[in-house]
Amino acid sequence: MNLQATRRQFLAATGGAAAALMVRPAQATPASMAAAIRQVVAEASVKPGRVKLELPPLVENGNTVAMAVSVESPMTAKDYVKAIHVFTEKNPQPNVISIKLGPRAGKAEISTRVRLADTQTVVAICEMSDGSFWSDKVDVIITLGACLEDL
Amino acid sequence: MAARTLINVPPKAKRGEVIQIKTLISHIMETGFRHDNVGSPIPRDIITSFVCTYNGEKIFEATLYQAIAANPFVTFHTVATESGTFALQWTGDNGFTQEASAKITVE
Numbered sequence: 096m097n098l099q100a101t102r103r104q105f106l107a108a109t110g111g112a113a114a115a116l117m118v119r120p121a122q123a124t125p126a127s128m129a130a131a132i133r134q135v136v137a138e139a140s141v142k143p144g145r146v147k148l149e150l151p152p153l154v155e156n157g158n159t160v161a162m163a164v165s166v167e168s169p170m171t172a173k174d175y176v177k178a179i180h181v182f183t184e185k186n187p188q189p190n191v192i193s194i195k196l197g198p199r200a201g202k203a204e205i206s207t208r209v210r211l212a213d214t215q216t217v218v219a220i221c222e223m224s225d226g227s228f229w230s231d232k233v234d235v236i237i238t239l240g241a242c243l244e245d246l
Numbered sequence: 247m248a249a250r251t252l253i254n255v256p257p258k259a260k261r262g263e264v265i266q267i268k269t270l271i272s273h274i275m276e277t278g279f280r281h282d283n284v285g286s287p288i289p290r291d292i293i294t295s296f297v298c299t300y301n302g303e304k305i306f307e308a309t310l311y312q313a314i315a316a317n318p319f320v321t322f323h324t325v326a327t328e329s330g331t332f333a334l335q336w337t338g339d340n341g342f343t344q345e346a347s348a349k350i351t352v353e
Contacts, residue, residue, distance in 0.1 A: 158315060158316070159315040159316070160315070183313060186312075186313050187277070187279045187312070188279075188311060188312050188313065190309075190311040190313065191311055191313040191314065192308055192309065192310055192311065192313070192314060193308065193309040194306070194307070194308045194309075194322075195306075195307040195308075196306065196322075197304075197305065199300070199303070199305045199324055199325055199327075200305065200306065200322065200323055200324055200325070201264035201265075201323050201324055201325035202264045202323040203323075204322070204323055205320065205321060205322045205323075206319075206320075206321045207314060207315075207318065207319055207320045207321070208314070208315040208318070208319050209313050209314060209315055210277075210312070210313050210314070210315050211313075241315075
């Protein structure tokens with residue numbers, strides 16, 4: 096019994112150490128994503144809705160993933176989208192893109208191609224001209240992640 | 247280092263019409279997180295900022311990070327208000343700058 100307990104402890108200890116070794120030095124965590132989001136929204140609350148983040152649910156190659164973000168907004172001089180930010184949970188760095196828009200945009204709709212390192216949740220946050228923040232998140236499954244050539 | 251750019255703007259538009267602008271620039275967007283075959287880190291080399299002005303007025307501004315794929319492709323919209331030029335500017339690491347422009351006729 097005693098032996099089994101020590102064996103278990105041993106496995107837990109070595110397994111934990113191995114897991115720690117496997118973690119790459121630079122990897123964002125949900126916590127660092129939350130910190131990056133905090134930096135953008137400060138103390139304001141972020142409500143779900145109004146933004147639509149489009150990403151394929153299953154991605155074969157994380158090196159280029161088509162991403163589109165659109166926000167429901169009339170885009171008039173009084174009511175428009177000020178900024179759009181996109182964050183990832185598990186990329187080495189949580190920020191993806193930050194965009195500043197104005198009423199001249201006409202339509203708050205952008206698209207680009209991103210890198211995704213791992214199966215994870217991607218979050219888009221938009222800032223309206225009235226100072227409110229809205230968000231949308233998408234879970235993406237990645238078969239081949241980006242930035243893994245050196246592993 | 248000159249990079250190749252590709253801009254797609256409709257040549258003609260009606261006044262007040264919302265038009266889409268598609269932009270593409272050739273750039274490796276090296277993340278700085280990778281290592282070469284002897285294990286030394288490859289330094290970061292990315293485009294950090296992209297700005298579009300329409301007849302001198304800024305209409306779109308983006309800050310790019312390492313998570314943007316190589317050869318950054320960005321599309322956005324604007325209201326066609328008057329004939330003129332779109333000036334696009336990309337700036338990045340190691341003093342990278344690239345400019346491009348496109349003309350539009352508004353009827």
